[in-house]
Amino acid sequence: MSAVTPPAVARFMAGQGWELEKRREGVREIWRYPSNEEGPGYRYRIMLPLAEDYEDHEERFGDTLIALGRIYDLDPWELLESIRSPGFDAIVIDLHGDGQDAGTVTLIQAKSVMDGFFKLLENAAIRASNPQSSGSGRRSKRVTKYLSEDVIFHGFSRDSLSLMIMSRLRLDRLKVASEEHGRDSYARQVVKTLIGDLTAMHSAADRLRGRPTGRFEDVGLASVNSLASMTGSLDLSAIDFSFHLAAGYEDTRESDVKVTFQRSHLDRIPDLKRALKPATGKWQSAALGESSSAAASIEKPEVAEEVVLQGPVQGVFRTTGDILRGESGGFMMMSAVLDNQMSTVRVRLNSREYSYAIEAHQQAIDVTVRGMLFRSERFSEVRGESVLDLDELIRALRD
Incomplete structure (x- = not known):
């Protein structure tokens, strides 16, 4: 019984929604747990002994702990630990x-x-x-x-x-x-x-x-x-x-x-x-860089389907080829649900879409894309003439 004290048990019960019904200073407290039904009444009622100088204090205090363990379906060690560090x-x-x-x-x-x-x-x-x-x-x-x-x-x-x-x-x-x-x-x-x-x-x-x-x-x-x-x-x-x-x-x-x-x-x-972040920075090893390059190209897509995807923007980037060709568009990496699980999808964007995607990323605003989804064994990409829902995004940016 020395592991916990009556005040600690009282704090535990108060934190769990029990109500103090009555108290006799230094002797005992009566606690009750409200009924599920509307109106007055209680579901459980427990006596907490306070007078530690009584000969039967430990026995009565033990009965209280046993009752709490039964109510909460906790073994003695779980109950004692919960009382010492409640919640x-x-x-x-x-x-x-x-x-x-x-x-x-x-x-x-x-x-x-x-x-x-x-x-x-x-x-x-x-x-x-x-x-x-x-x-x-x-x-x-x-x-x-x-x-x-x-x-x-x-x-x-x-x-x-x-x-x-x-x-x-x-x-x-x-x-x-x-x-x-x-x-x-x-x-x-x-x-x-x-x-x-x-x-x-x-x-x-x-x-x-x-x-x-x-x-x-x-x-x-x-x-x-x-x-x-x-x-x-x-x-x-x-x-x-x-x-x-x-x-x-x-x-x-x-x-x-x-x-x-x-x-x-x-x-x-x-x-x-x-x-x-496959579009920026440097790989720590040549093997990883080689594998990333292979994953980024979808030469023979295994699956092509029309989709509408929603989710946050992970980042935007332009490839070296885009820059050398002077193209002002780029790619967006977004999170979206595919096959009932969260996946990373690469989206090809035109110049205007690319600019708005940067703002969406900076302000942590989710975007919507519509287009054809192409999948390889290790990569997914959405393509189309205009895939980003700019009207929805512009409204979100203004709010």
């Missing part, structure tokens, strides 16, 4: 350095780590709110409220280069246990999206050991850029992202998740950025 998912970042100064970072390096992680979390929050988003662009009020009120910096560890961030769930566990909620809380969706982003980047870095194989639609450029800015100024041998998901909020298969980027993964982040 938070924990994120721990461990930095493993190399060299003599492996246990220290400069102030500017610490700022890079914090800024980079904030962008990672912000990208995940944007995509949890709008799965069609690339993770960059303007925040919604929901995202701003979460980042401003529900993300708490717990501090750096004294013993190692690690920091802890807490994500507040703000969800009634009892409604989850009784299946009154059909989905996770938004805060839990953000954390799970971040886990997915890190896992996807880790897998993509593994696939970039020689030549790129397959596509990287599950990897967002905004998240890759954030990870790069977070780790770029540090001489790391590895970085661990550990997640502990609070019990009692949903049927979580894995409450503890760890994603580790070794030095070899971090070294391939520049190539991963290049794989997601």
Whole structure:
């Protein structure tokens, strides 16, 4: 019983929607959980003993904990942990350095780590709110409220280069246990999206050991850029992202998740950025450049169909051939749903469309394209005389 105290249990219950019915100072409190029906009444009622000097206090307090565990369908350890850290998912970042100064970072390096992680979390929050988003662009009020009120910096560890961030769930566990909620809380969706982003980047870095194989639609450029800015100024041998998901909020298969980027993964982040932006910059290896050139040309399209696609602009570019020929149009890379999954599509634009696509990219406005979709084994491209819906885009730019 020494693991928790009556005040801690009272805070837990208050945070879960219980109402204090009556209190006898220093002796006991009566708490009730409101009924599902409209009007007065209660669904559950519990006595919380406060007088720790009573001989039977531990027995009575134990009865209260057993009743809460039964109501929330939590085993004793899950219940105790939920009471000690009510309503938070924990994120721990461990930095493993190399060299003599492996246990220290400069102030500017610490700022890079914090800024980079904030962008990672912000990208995940944007995509949890709008799965069609690339993770960059303007925040919604929901995202701003979460980042401003529900993300708490717990501090750096004294013993190692690690920091802890807490994500507040703000969800009634009892409604989850009784299946009154059909989905996770938004805060839990953000954390799970971040886990997915890190896992996807880790897998993509593994696939970039020689030549790129397959596509990287599950990897967002905004998240890759954030990870790069977070780790770029540090001489790391590895970085661990550990997640502990609070019990009692949903049927979580894995409450503890760890994603580790070794030095070899971090070294391939520049190539991963290049794989997601095939029109700019330089490849870190000739093999990747050769594979990219092959993927960018669709000499024998396997599929051709008329489509209407909507989604955010990842970037715009002109090829060397366009520039040498003096052509003022170019290409746009956009995210769109193909075959029930998010994909990257290349779109050929005329001069006017190209100019507006740049503005759409800068202001994070989704666009609509109509044309013929050609697919090769590794690439998709929309072609047509005028494919970009300029009327819709111009209205969005004016709003």
